[in-house]
Amino acid sequence: MITSKLSNLSLQLYSIFLRTGYVRSEEESKWISDYFEDKLPKYDFQKLGFREKLWLYKAHLWYSFLMQDFLKCYKYALKWVNLFKDHPNMIQLNPVFFLKGNNYLLEALFFLKNRTKFEAFLNTFETIVTKKSFPKDENVESLAFLYINLNKINSHFIDGSFKDGLSLIPKIESNLIQYKNRIDEHHEMTFYYKFASLHFGSEITKRPSHIWIKSFQIKH
Secondary structure (H helix, E strand, O other), X not given: OHHHHHHHHXXXXXXXXXXXXXXXXXXXXXXXXXXXXXXXXXXXXXHOOHHHHHHHHHHHHHHHHHOOOHHHHHHHHHHHHHHHXXXXXXXXXXXXXXXXXXXXXXXXXXXXXXXXXHHHHHHHHHHXXXXXXXXXXXXXXXXXXXXXXXXXXXXXXXXXXXXXXXXXXXXXXXXXXXXXXXXXXXXXXXXXXXXXXXXXXXXXXXXXXXXXXHHHHHHO
16 A cells, blocks of 8 residues: 555656646745645655655655755665665666666756766766676666766766767767667757757867857857
C-alpha cells in the first residue's frame, strides 16, 4: 500500500512538471505544496524497503524541481544515488533507475553551478557505467550514452569554458551515428543545440566582456 501511494505521488508530480513546468507564482507554489503534503502518506522510515525509499526520494525530487528548490533536488537525488550505493545488487535489477538518479543528481548540480562536485560525480558515474559488469541492453546503453555525454557538455556551460568543450563534439557526433536508431529526434536535436551553443560561446568569449554580455542577451 505505501509503495503504491509513494509511486503514484511521484508519477503525479512528474506529470504536473511535464504539463506546467516550474511554479510561476505564489498561488501555484501554495497549490503544489498543499497537494504534496496532502498526498504524501505517513510512513515509518525505518520500515521502508529499497523500493519504498526509491519512490519516496523520487517524490521529493519532483516536488523540489517544481518548486525550483535545486538544493533540495540535489539532496534527494543524492539520497537516490546513495540508495543504490548501499544496495549495489539493485543496479543489476534496476539499471534504468540507477542511470536516471545519477542524471538528476548532475542536473541539480548544474543548476547549482557546482562544477567541482559535478565533475566528481560525473567521473564516478562514467566509471561505473563503463564497467563490464554493468548491465547491457539497447535501452540501457542508449541512456548511458545520452546522460554521460550531455552532462560532459553541460560541465563546460557551468563556468563558460566553451572552447574547451569543442573537443567533445567530433567523438559525440560520430557516436550519434551508431545510436541513430535508438535516440529520439528530440535528444538528437538537443545534442546539436548544445554543439551550436559551444561554438557560439567560444566565439563570444573572445570579445571584451561588455560585448559578450550584450551579444548573449541579444541572441537569447
